[in-house]
Amino acid sequence: MGTSATVGIQRQDLKKHGLVSASDAERGSPIESINRMTQQPRLIHLVAHRGNARDFPENTLPALRSAIDLGVRFLEFDVQLSTDGVPMVIHDHELVRTAGIAGCVHDLTAAELTQISVGEPARFGERFADVRIATLADTVKLLEARPQLTLFVEVKRASLHRFGHEQVMHRVGEVLRPYRAQCVVISFDLAAVHLARRTGAFKIGWVLPQYDEHARLKFEAVKPEFLFCDHEKLPGDNSRLWRGPWRWALYEIETPELALALAERGADFVETMAVQTMIEGFRALTRNG
Numbered sequence: 001m002g003t004s005a006t007v008g009i010q011r012q013d014l015k016k017h018g019l020v021s022a023s024d025a026e027r028g029s030p031i032e033s034i035n036r037m038t039q040q041p042r043l044i045h046l047v048a049h050r051g052n053a054r055d056f057p058e059n060t061l062p063a064l065r066s067a068i069d070l071g072v073r074f075l076e077f078d079v080q081l082s083t084d085g086v087p088m089v090i091h092d093h094e095l096v097r098t099a100g101i102a103g104c105v106h107d108l109t110a111a112e113l114t115q116i117s118v119g120e121p122a123r124f125g126e127r128f129a130d131v132r133i134a135t136l137a138d139t140v141k142l143l144e145a146r147p148q149l150t151l152f153v154e155v156k157r158a159s160l161h162r163f164g165h166e167q168v169m170h171r172v173g174e175v176l177r178p179y180r181a182q183c184v185v186i187s188f189d190l191a192a193v194h195l196a197r198r199t200g201a202f203k204i205g206w207v208l209p210q211y212d213e214h215a216r217l218k219f220e221a222v223k224p225e226f227l228f229c230d231h232e233k234l235p236g237d238n239s240r241l242w243r244g245p246w247r248w249a250l251y252e253i254e255t256p257e258l259a260l261a262l263a264e265r266g267a268d269f270v271e272t273m274a275v276q277t278m279i280e281g282f283r284a285l286t287r288n289g
Helices: 011-016 022-027 030-038 061-069 136-143 157-163 165-182 190-200 213-222 256-265 275-288
Strands: 045-049 074-081 087-089 150-155 183-187 203-207 226-230 247-251 269-272
Touching (some): 045 061, 045 247, 045 275, 061 136, 074 136, 136 150, 136 165, 150 157, 203 213, 256 275
Parallel strands (some): 074 150, 150 183, 226 247
Antiparallel strands (some): 074 087
């Protein structure tokens, strides 16, 4: 990103992504005013991290549908493999945090897992007791009749360690292949996403374990389409993100102000669980402008 660039969200992009109302977009926003000053407009997109996971149980169909209803076009969620080789949408391979019970995803069949409530009782009590673990096959149906959506599908390392790269990526690829144009396979495991590209021609994203020269050497060799990074791992000097053919997605972002600061450093996407809060924050910036 250029050294003097100041970037932001254009008003039409705010409107398109549900971040401002139609009337707000017509008036213009303070974010676009920054762009007019620099003459270097730039889009930054909101990614719903595990869906609208602040208000709904993470990685569930209600959380993902809520994000869609709020106008978000980019969704991220996690995949683990069941014992019978079915990709399931869940972050932890242990069930205790989201389901409140002992057990491991890898030891249960898909039929058994789809009967388990993952309403996050520690956060929500019994409010979402009827919410179950979804298969990847059911989840990607959200794309049907929604050509504007893109899914970032994160393959978890626990499944790769348990079942091996070939089996996991084959199973995930089988499900995603009919929707390939709208799916990006991502993982902390660089070998896994490289395999997804080589065998399935998927777009890929690497979730960086660290933002350092060792990681840079690797992603400059592989050149994934996307790079994901925890914003707290970035250097504290506000330097620009490393440039290349990839696009940057930074997480976990809680405020519009932080999103805009990261956009100035070269972020293309900001990933958040606080979808509603972020949208309301951008609308407030627009109104105040």
